[in-house]
Amino acid sequence: MVSTMAINKDDSRSFLTEEHLLFKQSIREFLAKEAVPFYDQWEKEGEIPCSFWEKVGDNGFLCPWIEVELGGIGADFGYSVVLAEELERVGSALGGISIHSDVIAPYIASFGTIDQKQRYLPKFITGEMISAFAWTEPEMGSEIDIQTTAIKKDGYYLVNGAKTFVTNGFNADFMIVACKTDFNAVPPKDGISLLLIDKDTPGLSRGRKLSKSEQGSLGTAELFFDDDSVPVGNLLGEEGKGLSYIMQNLQQERLISAIRSLMAAKDMLHLTMNFIKRQKAFEKKISKFKKAQSTIAEIATDIHLGRTFVDELIRKHMTGENIITEVSMAKQWITEMSKRISEKCMQLHDGYGYLEDEKIARRHRDISLPTFFTGTDETIKILIAKNIGF
Template identity: 85%
Template sequence: MVSTMAINKDDSRSFLREEHLLFKQSIREFLAKEAVPFYDQWENEGGIPCSFWKKIGDNGFLCPWLDVEFGGLGADFGYSVVLAEELEMVGSVLGGISIHSDVVAPYIATFGTIDQKQRYLPKFITGEMISAFAFTEPGMGSEIADIQTTAIKKDGYYIVNGAKTFVINGFTADFMIVACKTDLNAVSSQDGISLLLIDKDTPGFSRGRKLGNAGLGNSDSAELFFDDALVPVGNLLGEEGKGLSYIMQKLQQEKLMCAIGSLIAAKDMLHLTMNFIKGQKAFNKKISKFKNAQFTIAEIATDIQLGRTFVDGLICKHMTGENIITEVSMAKYWITEMSKRISEKCMQLHDGYGYMEDDKITRRHRDIPLSKFFTGTDETVKILIAKNIGF
């Protein structure tokens, strides 16, 4: 069952206004009715049903930041934060909705042609079209230069060959942005990368198995295959060879979204653990009265508060358009590591009950480590930080 916390505790967050809190209340009530009762079933079945995407779209919760001309609310990034946090409070499997709404859609809104925007964005908002971003490949490291999927232009098409893996939303996606090499003779191995918009009915495109992994249970993560897939040249996103530049421009928000999700997961684990130990006894004494338990809870709460203060400051800066990629990288690295550390402490306080497969604390412990690999491993993030501070 989803844990809840009083919304008024968030009132003091500097970027939240009354309209954000009303949005928060609406999405929370919607999820309590339409997601929480079915979450266990969705995990067992391996993903969110298309019917739920339609419901969340019909209620106006997807891509609220998009312009009114495409069906959005023209809202600020604060709405995206609220949406991501409320989804994560229910469970990490719902994170694919934030990827659709605040990772994939911004690429099209920023770099797409008018035709591409009109073709995709209205359906993104209604939930009629589910999207994914296909970047990672089998055996691929963290370097974008390792991309082996190719797209060769011929007779008005890009002929795409290669494979992608660990694509969130990949099994049900109607459409995906795919990173490909369009210039095999580029001087730099990182040049010649382009982004293509590929629909599910593209000739030569197929999906592999739905991937089970150590995190996110049976989430909608899949392998994608391209065997001489024919993609019209009009499906090029932006300019040819600018894919790496586009990815770097969007990396700040993606890393920030990752930090936000990890922080909420840690906060939820604290809430679950506090509720659990208040009702448990050892040696005829409530566990919550033991000094060690109190010390551990105090340490976790302090880490979370420090993380929340840091992230909220970055959210405000991001909303004003500041370049904070270094700070956001720090937040992504530190908070995902902190959340993993907190999950271990919370599992310890749950004792054997923390290893019951159907218990939410177990799922949190299972899911949290996977966030460390989103938008780059710790090592690549640290290299970026070191480089940006002049080392």
């Protein structure tokens, strides 16, 4: 039996059972062997190899919450928390796996037909199929303004348009694509539908792999649709209800984003404490300076407050409560808090923090991107204000 001694000190959280901790230990040992030694190379290449996805699936880490009949183990959300945290502990570029497992797959499970579930979800679990969600468009701002169109004709939707910043898009075998299907809907954003599009669908092409400054191994890509012929049977749920489905899944998506950002902050604290304990300035360990001690105390306090808030939301989410307002608060505050922590940690690292081979440099580079996930800060703040009656 795997010992949980090494992780109990760090994870005495009320929603984590012995089974969760064993799952955590298994993932951590797997990643130490199969991801950590190769992570730098994946960053240089700009993608996580498909063979690694299959190894993750072979070990039973993908989509454990899916019901047994479809190949999962029917696990609770605590397993998803563990997966998101352990992937983020290694590096933000592994976040595409968490998005596949706990953001995209739930759309199929929640709104898909029996045929769609049987066609996709078993392969999601094994890692044979990599998924992506194509929402953002080249000209899209903070407002919902989908320009990609899907017109029904002879048993198919003819899709035309373009998507950008598609996480996992470069290697995706399958993607959920948001399209405009009702051009008379009032308001216009209500006329959005979600289509399931396979990689070999006629009319679909991939543009360049986007070399973002942040999270370079996410396989982010541009997608183009030129009379892309999608069978009407690939409509996810009902036509025109795409935005409604996105809003229903938003609570878990934003919670996953907050969980990942909090783990990134925690890792930055760990890296910085180790650095200043061994590094000297003026013949004195940096950790002995009062300013450094004060900064570390501030960072640790922020992380503790964030962890307390997020753990409460995890417990509520696991019991099915509607906490979209609180989750939105957590996502917005924690992603911004992590950016502040990043700046403080870089200052304590001094010039060493800007060396590319230093993990803290990658953390600093990657930390801004989550602020744009599931909506910009401004969009989320407006939602919060509305939901509290302002």
